[in-house]
Amino acid sequence: MGRVSLREIWLRLRRHPAGLLGLAGALCFTLLAIIGPWVAPADPMALNPNALRPPGRGHWLGTDDLGRDILSGVLHGARVSLVVGLLAAAGSVLVGVAVGAAAGYWRGRVEGALMRLTEWVLVIPQFLIVLVVAAIFGADLRLVVVVLALVGWTATARLTRAQFLALGEREFVVAARSLGAGDGRIIGRQILPNALAPIVVAGSLQIPAAILAEASLRFLGLADPNRVSWGGMLNQAQNFLQQAWWMPVFPGVAIFLTVLSFNLAGEALNEALAPRGRGAR
Amino acid sequence: MLPYVARRLASLIPLLAGMVVLGFAIIQLAPGDPVQVLVGDYPAPPEYVQQVRERFGLDRPVIVQLVRYASQVLRGNLGHSFFYNEPVLDLVIGRLPATLLLMGAALVISSVAGVLLGVACGRRPGSLTDSTLLVLGLVGYSLPVFWLGQLLLMGLSLKLDWFPTQGMRSLTVGLSPLARGLDVAHHLALPALTLATRYLALNVRLTRASLVEVSGMEYLQTARAKGLAERVVIYKHALRNALLPVVTMIGLNVGHLVAGAVLTETVFAWPGLGRLIFDAILHRDYPLMLGGLLVVTVCVVVGNLLADIAYAWIDPRIRLGSRA
Numbered sequence: 001m002g003r004v005s006l007r008e009i010w011l012r013l014r015r016h017p018a019g020l021l022g023l024a025g026a027l028c029f030t031l032l033a034i035i036g037p038w039v040a041p042a043d044p045m046a047l048n049p050n051a052l053r054p055p056g057r058g059h060w061l062g063t064d065d066l067g068r069d070i071l072s073g074v075l076h077g078a079r080v081s082l083v084v085g086l087l088a089a090a091g092s093v094l095v096g097v098a099v100g101a102a103a104g105y106w107r108g109r110v111e112g113a114l115m116r117l118t119e120w121v122l123v124i125p126q127f128l129i130v131l132v133v134a135a136i137f138g139a140d141l142r143l144v145v146v147v148l149a150l151v152g153w154t155a156t157a158r159l160t161r162a163q164f165l166a167l168g169e170r171e172f173v174v175a176a177r178s179l180g181a182g183d184g185r186i187i188g189r190q191i192l193p194n195a196l197a198p199i200v201v202a203g204s205l206q207i208p209a210a211i212l213a214e215a216s217l218r219f220l221g222l223a224d225p226n227r228v229s230w231g232g233m234l235n236q237a238q239n240f241l242q243q244a245w246w247m248p249v250f251p252g253v254a255i256f257l258t259v260l261s262f263n264l265a266g267e268a269l270n271e272a273l274a275p276r277g278r279g280a281r
Numbered sequence: 282m283l284p285y286v287a288r289r290l291a292s293l294i295p296l297l298a299g300m301v302v303l304g305f306a307i308i309q310l311a312p313g314d315p316v317q318v319l320v321g322d323y324p325a326p327p328e329y330v331q332q333v334r335e336r337f338g339l340d341r342p343v344i345v346q347l348v349r350y351a352s353q354v355l356r357g358n359l360g361h362s363f364f365y366n367e368p369v370l371d372l373v374i375g376r377l378p379a380t381l382l383l384m385g386a387a388l389v390i391s392s393v394a395g396v397l398l399g400v401a402c403g404r405r406p407g408s409l410t411d412s413t414l415l416v417l418g419l420v421g422y423s424l425p426v427f428w429l430g431q432l433l434l435m436g437l438s439l440k441l442d443w444f445p446t447q448g449m450r451s452l453t454v455g456l457s458p459l460a461r462g463l464d465v466a467h468h469l470a471l472p473a474l475t476l477a478t479r480y481l482a483l484n485v486r487l488t489r490a491s492l493v494e495v496s497g498m499e500y501l502q503t504a505r506a507k508g509l510a511e512r513v514v515i516y517k518h519a520l521r522n523a524l525l526p527v528v529t530m531i532g533l534n535v536g537h538l539v540a541g542a543v544l545t546e547t548v549f550a551w552p553g554l555g556r557l558i559f560d561a562i563l564h565r566d567y568p569l570m571l572g573g574l575l576v577v578t579v580c581v582v583v584g585n586l587l588a589d590i591a592y593a594w595i596d597p598r599i600r601l602g603s604r605a
Contacts, residue, residue, distance in 0.1 A: 128543070
């Protein structure tokens, strides 16, 4: 599989309206994460006497049991979710590529050990480990990102290894080696650029997974006390399902649409970057 | 078959050892005194604290501590929960049946319905049914479990009053065994549906994809050329091959299913292991958290092993050598 031009990618993307919608949605939510906190009408942590107000003038999406403005919470929460999603996905791609490249390039014992490790991480109940670590060490944003990256790399590692196995024997790699290129140069300059497309796809699907995992942690009450998060708002809502439908509905819609957009976008990228029948040979 | 099972079992030992080391590392690295993590954040009698300190050799070198910790865990001593005032192992085992019931129900719903709907898609790729179900699948896959649970709870239980709002049993006493079973099923319906949705969506997509992949194969043309009914061709010939990746995926999903169970049980106050772990977090009951984690890991690993064995049993290529 050669590298594909941007124009070609665009032409392929155009045939997937759902995917384009997803990409647009993902861009919108990213934009929201950037400007959200600036356009929010109120401080999302500020308590006020108008508790449990239904959506209406003054509070477009209502207020929670402590009188906090839900719209402002949703806007501020976007940044937390997106930051965690993007950073954790990036971290997991870095780990996954390192593991997969080492396994696929050096093979033999290195490969055996690394792939065994990958299999283990795949099997263990990852979310539970994240949960226990966050419960004991504190649910600080940075820690959550690191732990999510440390358990989320397996798919990327497997994929990278497969790509390296497939590409490692190709003529251009043999040629580079015969010209005296070192391992680092062959991995970084020859094989990796050609293996990038499927890695990008796998990495992009890690974003919604990390967003969901973060929201789940917050829902279970492992909140960062200084930050509003969508999952934390749903945790708050659990006791008011009967009185205030707006408390669970709006933050939940925000999580759902963000995750859906990124899933659709990842799907579209998959079609555009690594179309079936032209994948790794 | 037997050598295969033995080989798989042996490969689990380092994994479980790794989990014990991880548990130990968490205790050691946790902020504050390790004894705090072993005892929990609940006022424990000082004699007990002293006893724990000695039993785990907390004043000895780290390696001694590791060996002591591992030997305690291997003997089934997962510590004592002061919040419940019960040994952790007893608590965890007591909650296991409820969780297994919930997970089993979700697994059955998601596998059966997922495969059937996946066949409906994969038979005619590109049809209206296919594209509708594919979009629905992505929606189901993107819904946060706990939010779906909250919505169902709000709509079907609180508003329409069709289902109980929480727990596993009604408080009514003196029910016949049949009525008791129906009562549990009534309580189970919404949590099981909530937990199943994501995997249902996943199985639809997977079954569809692998059915489409085998549908071009020559043995299916042969089957059709023999004049077999399309139903027989799909269900007996195509699906048998197409199901292999689905079975693997179901095995791999056991771990994720546990995570979903923690969230689902929290929403519906289902009295299982997940709810127990949630409460442990709430009360900073560290021994219960770590013990729960270890037990769940063992269960997940065993579940995975069972899926692997089922796979090898379905597909002779696996058990007869030729490692992929």
